[in-house]
Structures are given as C-alpha cells and as structure tokens.
Amino acid sequence: MVLPRFNHEEIIETVPTTLNEALPMDPTLPLPYCFNPTTHSYRVPSDSNDSARTYPYDEFTLKLHSHESNSRSSALLFTQFHEFIDSELCHTILRCYTHLNKHLLTVFVYTQMSKIGILPDSSIFPAVLKSVAQLCRRDLGQSIHCCVIKMGFGSDIYSSTALVHMYCTCLLCGDARQLFDEMPERNAVSWNALITGYTHNRRFREAIDVFREMQAAGAEPGEVTTVGVLSACAHLGALNQGKWVHDYITRNRLRLNVFVGTALIDMYAKCGLVDEAEKVFWAMRVKNVYTWNVLISGYAMNGQGEAALQAFSRMVMENFRPDEVTFLGVLCACCHQGLVKEGRWHFLSMKEEFRLQPMIEHYSCMVDLLGRAGFLDEAQEVIRTMNMKPDPIIWRALLGACRIHGHTQLGEFAIRNLLELEPKNGENYVLLSNLYARDRNWVKVGQVREMMNRTGIHKVPGCSSIEIGSVVYEFVVSDITEPGGYEEVYKLLAVIKRQLEVAGYSADTNIVLYDLEEEEKEQTLIYHSEKLALAFGLLKTSSDTTLIIVKNLRICQDCHQFFKLISMIYRRKITVRDRHRFHHFSGGVCSCKDYW
C-alpha cells in the first residue's frame, strides 16, 4: 500500500470533536453496563466505594504532534486520507498509540474507524480499553463493552480481561467482579487484573482474598500477581502475609525484577522492617527511580531521617534523576526529624537545581516542617507566597503546629480557613477541640462538642489492627458500656494500668474531647483502639515477638506514653504505624524521640 506524502507542519493541528458525535450511545442494546436513554443516566454503580468522578475531558481536543510518533499515524490521516487506510494499518496505528501512551489518539482513531468503514476486530479491543482505562472514561468503556458483546467477542479472554481492568481503573470493581465471574475461561492475567484492580481501589483485603481464591482455583501466581498482593500487604501492614509472598517468590524462583523488588521494599518499609527493606534493595540488580523513592520514603516514615538523606545523595551520585515523589520523601524525612536547615536547603535545590515545580504536597510538607519546629511566621509565609490555593491539609498542618506551640489565635485563623473548605469533616472539629483543651478552655471545648452534635458531624472512630499469624484482627475504639466480647483484653488492660501506675504512669486526660470527670476520661482513654490491639497482642504472642499495630488515625499522647512504658516493663518491642508515620517502641523510648 502506498501512502501519500504530506508536510509535517500541516498535520500539527487541532482536531476537536465532541464525545457524543464521536461515539453515540447505542440505545438498542439494553445491557446492564449501558447508558439508559430513557433516564439519560448510567447504571448506578453497585459499589458504595465507587465515588463519582468528573471526567477529564467534556469535549476532547486532540493536539497532534506527528513527530512524536510515527508520521504515518497522525490522526489527519483519518480525516484526509482515509481511502488509503486498510483495516490492518488502522489496527496497527491504534495499538501504536496505546503503546506510546497517546490514549486520546487511540480513542480518536477508534471513533473514526466506523466513519471510514473499518470494522474493529477482537484484537484491538484490548488496546482501546487500555487507553480508555488510562483516561478514566467509564462512559466510553461501558459503550465499548456494549460493542464488544454486540460484535460477538464477549467471551474473548483478552478483551474480557481488558474490560475487567478497565472497570477496576474506572472505580467500578463490582462490575469488574461480575464480568470476571461470567467469563467462560480465565488465566493468570485475568486474575492479576482483578487483584491489581482491587488494590487500585484501595480494597486491599479483597485483593488478598482474591489472591487466595486464585490459588485455590489452581492458577499460578506470577511476578505481576505478587506485585499487586505485596502492594496490598504494604497498605494493610500485613507483614506475615507479605513475608509469605516473599517466600513464595523465592520458592518458585520468580524473578526479582524491578517491579517485584520495589514492591517488596515498600512492603517491608510499610511494615516497619527497614532492615529487610534494605536487604532487598541491595539484592536488586536493576533499580529505577521508583526503587529509590520507596527506600527514601521508607526511611523517612520509620524515623531514619539521616539515612533517607544519605540514600538521596547516593541516588544522585549514581545518576538517577530525582522526581517530585523523591523530594516528598526527602522533605518528609526532614519534617519528622526536625531537620529545618536541611529541609529548607532541599526545597530550594529541588526548584533551582533539579528544576522541579513544587506541588501542593511539597508546600504542605514545608508548612509542617517549619510549623512543627516553631517557625510559625515562616510557615505562614510559605502559605502566603505559594501560587496555589491552600488545601485542607495545609491548614491542618498549620493548626497542628499551633496546638503544639500554643498559638491559639493563629490556630483559630487556620480553623476558619479549614472549615470553609471542609465544613463536614469531623476531624477538623476534633483538632479545634484539642486546641482549646490544651488551654483547658472547657467552655470552648463544650461549644465545639455542642456544634458537632447539632450538625450531626461525627468523628471517624479510631481503628487499629494487629496481625497474629496470618489473620488481621481489628479493634475499634470502644464504647465503655458495651465491651463487645473481648473480655480478656479488658481485664488485661486493667491489670496493665495498675502496673503502669506503679511505674509512674498517669493518664494524660488533656486531649479527651469532653469535659468529663477525670475518672471517666481515663476510662475513655483506656479503650483506645491501639491499646486494645496491644493487649490482644500481648495475650496472643510470645514475649520475643515484636508487636506491629496499624492505626487509621494518629496515635494519641496518652497511648504514646502508655506504649513507651509497656515496652520497658514488659520488655517488648512494639511498632505502631499510625496515619502518618512509624513509632518504634523499645526499652521505654520511641524512635520518634517524642517529636511528632
């Protein structure tokens, strides 16, 4: 086939087309995944976790830069020279675009195909669906699903697997699961799509469940499977499960490639085992920026700031180019250690030397770093001079600093901004209440409490988990009146409390929300979820086991003190991963050196 020659300048041009024109919905196909023409709506997602998303493009515009890919594959080809395109070339171009991450172009080519009389065959749907997934366009995905079925490719394993992946990426795991269950045949890749899909949707427990299901079904997990499962383990802090996967990799001689290695490092780092993470890191032959990033932020969250900074300079020495995520790790490390000078310096070098544009995340790190260290003016200066709108996280960082340093007035300013952005987030009211509680201003504390009651705003309950064997046990902060079945845990806590009191512990009741009688406050504190998990761990494991507890919120002052004493009196190593970082307790001290 001979194609016409054309001028490169001419084809760099904008081709706008609206979505409805490009891909009209098919009202003749009443499938569950379809657009409903009578109600003008899409099927209501079956998962409660599926939040509504705004689509990135209402009307998409294609800027064609033909020199970036194959000149034959410019989209103008389709509008001007379509008589020269046969089905094979068209399919090749389309796959090419997907491969080059030019997802809008893939979709564009797909939409133009029918216009110029080329029918898709089953081999292009995987590529189209991959692009649609990348663009997060569930409407397009659903429409293409219709097309797949209509053309008789409904049981094609490649297209179906791509559909499972697409539904997961578009936050419709329920649909993905349904489709997966209806597939006439599945292979390891299909299972992987589902596992990584659940991980992508932060449904980590289900990801691990599917992994078990996969093995029960007799499919062989491969490298990709382990990457997805390890990521789930990392997020959950499920160390034993993660170790099991590591063993599986060794036993079955799976390759420790850069994906698997990075996932392993991240898993160990997020379970608090920095030594193991390091071992994997040094065993890896090929590394990339992801590998360095998980190592650096691993050090950072485990309170090894110096190690993080050393790793960073080594990374640069070995000619890896740091990216935005690298600097997030570096700044986070400085923040947790109170390394103000170093933090300022790296923030500057990120902009000047590495030419990276700070993101809001970097600014919030700086506000936290400066504010926590007491440089409240400088922290405010960062907020004033950054060229973006402060987000709730920034205000919370400032508020946190105000609480530490007792700047109630500035704190009130921060909370005003915060509540303007997030009036319904219970966490914010708790922070405000804590700010007043620090001043023992119970009148104001009561007002906040009353406001919460009136508006029906609730605090997210604290929840801690501990893994014993391969089972993860969860504990929710307890209502005193309803012990809820863990009698032995409560009994042990009472015993522990008496022992600790002998050692000089007294409950730090300052932070408790209400203006209760002192004794009642102590009761509230003793049932914090992390204490329940700790007592359970002490009961169920031998004394040489390090207890690893994962909490959904930040550990409170009182629990922190409590854990330090336990680590001394019971000679237990305890690791707590709270919402922000690790606390490694041993011999009565914490790795955070009480700076948190």
Added chain:
DNA sequence: CTAGGGTTAG
C-alpha cells in the same frame, strides 16, 4: 498476536 505490574505530604 492482543490482556495484568511498584512510589506520593498530613
């Protein structure tokens, strides 16, 4: 000959 992969502040 098509499908599935790791990191991100507080």
